[in-house]
Structure formats: C-alpha cells, structure tokens
Amino acid sequence: MSEALYNTQILRLAASTADLARLAAAQGSAIKVSPVCGSKVTADIDLDDAGRVARAGFEVRACALGQASAALVAAEIAGKSAAELAAARTELADWLGGRSEAVPEWPGMAVFAPARPHRARHPSILLALDAAIAAGEKAADSVIMSAT
DSSP: OOOOTTOHHHHHHHHGGGGOOOOTTOSEEEEEEOTTTOOEEEEEEEEOTTSSEEEEEEEEEOOHHHHHHHHHHHHHOTTOOHHHHHHHHHHHHHHHTTSOOSOOSSTTGGGGGGGTTOGGGHHHHHHHHHHHHHHHHHHHHHHHHHHO
C-alpha cells in the first residue's frame, strides 16, 4: 500500500513555515509561482564573502507540499553555494520525475516519495529551491555591482 500524499510528516513541516520570515534589505530576492496550482514562494538571500548563503528568508503561500519543501530548504540552506543549490534542485527533480532512483541528499526530501507519481505536484515541491536559486543569482549580481 502506498503512503498518503499528505502524510503527518509533510503536514508538520508545512505548519512550521509559519515561523519563516523575509530578510530586511536582502542582497537578492525572487518570487516563484507554480504555474500548475498558483503556489508562491518568495526567497531572500544574503551571501558571504565566499559566495555561499549567509542568511535566507522565505515567505510561503503554497500548498502543503510547497510549504514542506520550503521548510526543508530553509533549514539547510545556510552555507550552500549556487552550485550546491543547483545540484540539489536537479537531484530532486530527477528523483521526483523518475529519472533517478537515488533519494536526494538534501536532508528530509525523502518525505516526498508519495508525490513521485503525481507529476502535477512536482513544481510546488521544487518551488523553494527555484526561488532560492533565483534570489542567490540576484544577490551575486548585487555583490558584483556594489564592488564596481
């Protein structure tokens, strides 16, 4: 028997997004919206001198899957480089889409195993990483612009 799509673990993670907040005067911010369901995640990123995430903030207006994913991303994003975020996004998308059987290394993402057969839910699960990657790119551009 397969696991429920909206299981207790996902619902607990989703509820924890109430504690997330945006950053004031972030180096980079981005909003991503799922074209499938309208879920929306806003990410704010500040980078350290090495170009890694120093601080991150999130505002999440998403379904339970999008909220749960944002909670997992927020919990582990500090210290990640742009390449690590991109690799995590690719790994998660490949696993969700059945192109890989390797469970994503990002802590906690295995909770989305019941969503793998539900392709319409994948964009919501990827939303937090998409927003963080876009915000990180804007932060990197901001750092370059302020250095010139």
